[in-house]
Amino acid sequence: MIIKRVLTLLAAGTAIVAFSGTANAQSDEPFRLIVTHLEVPLVPNSVMDLAVELGYFEREGVDVELVRVQQTPSALAALQSGEGDMANVGIDALLQVINSGATDFRAVTSPNKSLPFLIASREEIATPQDLVGASFGVGRVGSLDHSLSTLVLASMDVDIEDTELVNLGQPNVRAQALAAGQIDATTMSIGTWAELPDTTGLHVLIDQDAYYEAAPVVNKVNAVPGNVLEDRPEDVEAVIRALVKISRDFAADPQLWVDAMSDALPQTDVAVLEMLADAFAESWSVNGGMSAAELSYTSDWLYATPDFSEIAPLELQDWVDFGPLDAVLAELGTEDAMDPADR
Structure with a gap:
């Protein structure tokens, strides 16, 4: 009811x-x-x-x-x-x-x-600029999450090519890799973030509103x-x-x-x-x-x-x-x- x-x-x-x-x-x-x-x-x-x-x-x-x-x-x-x-x-x-x-x-x-995308990272990545040199999980180079995040980070004066891109496939796989400490940051939907059983040591680096504002696709x-x-x-x-x-x-x-x-x-x-x-x-x-x-x-x-x-x-x-x-x-x-x- x-x-x-x-x-x-x-x-x-x-x-x-x-x-x-x-x-x-x-x-x-x-x-x-x-x-x-x-x-x-x-x-x-x-x-x-x-x-x-x-x-x-x-x-x-x-x-x-x-x-x-x-x-x-x-x-x-x-x-x-x-x-x-x-x-x-x-x-x-x-x-x-x-x-x-x-x-x-x-x-x-x-x-x-809008896709409710956000960028999540380890807590040690305090600002987008800290992503330089860090490992960043993507579905694949050229995928939607990679392309949009390239725009988002560029609006914040960060070149995604200055990160270490790791091809990992689906969002849940990328989220699990982040939770396991295998990568430093990745893009996912807020729903995927919400479904992570434990986000200890992680945080939302760029929330979905800021993400869409930077790339209003x-x-x-x-x-x-x-x-x-x-x-x-x-x-x-x-x-x-x-x-x-x-x-x-x-x-x-x-x-x-x-x-x-x-x-x-x-x-x-x-x-x-x-x-x-x-x-x-x-x-x-x-x-x-x-x-x-x-x-x-x-x-x-x-x-x-x-x-x-x-x-x-x-x-x-x-x-x-x-x-x-x-x-x-x-x-x-x-x-x-x-x-x-x-x-």
Whole structure:
């Protein structure tokens, strides 16, 4: 059971809808939202699952059905074949599929724009400058964690090439190597950090907020094909509105997220959830997660990588449609504390 105060909030929200008439159902057909996780994730992307469980979509008058696949390529394939109406996908794959012919696909919102990466190290590494000459674990040279950390450290006047790079593969392997004293520092998600059984002698050298500020690369967006934008615009806006509202509620009261996640993942230690809620304090997409500056930075960065060396760059308007989100923000207003709504 979800705790009493969450139920009270939901009941109040339902009453507001009943009297204000803000529910804008356009179709009786389910709106199929494709996600690339098999259970509720321990990151802000959880808003998509929790918006179903806590009735946010229902109160906006849209019947959202989650379609679960394992990776972005499967999500985009499902979207192309008409098995879904919106998909949460990596920007890199979205740009590639548009280049391959799906020219009407557009990003319309981002419920969790950033990877919650941080750099953890031995306590003796007190500042980023202390990484010079130290061993630094990466997935591989050229991997996402290596590329982003190169940008982050460069912004702090540290050249990652001045460290001893150690190729170790997956984040959990790198985290275990750090805990075992086999390396001096590495990049990992805050979830991986939280799952380490013992962090004695270790600390977070660069937290996830500082990491994203130094390298504002947007990881994932919710994309829709052109026929959905044309045929179900009110449903698209209703989905976005629900995601903005739940993000704002969690930002205003992180305990709501802790309580909802405890119900969704009862096996997860509440102390871990509370730590994550505190870490996500500035990460919620309270304005839809679609900063034009950050999206442009992301595409510019991607087009400079080897994977995109043969691909002609797209202009922002060729893969982003701000219209549905801007319509929602015109109604709800913007929150200025986080998540820039620049255009």
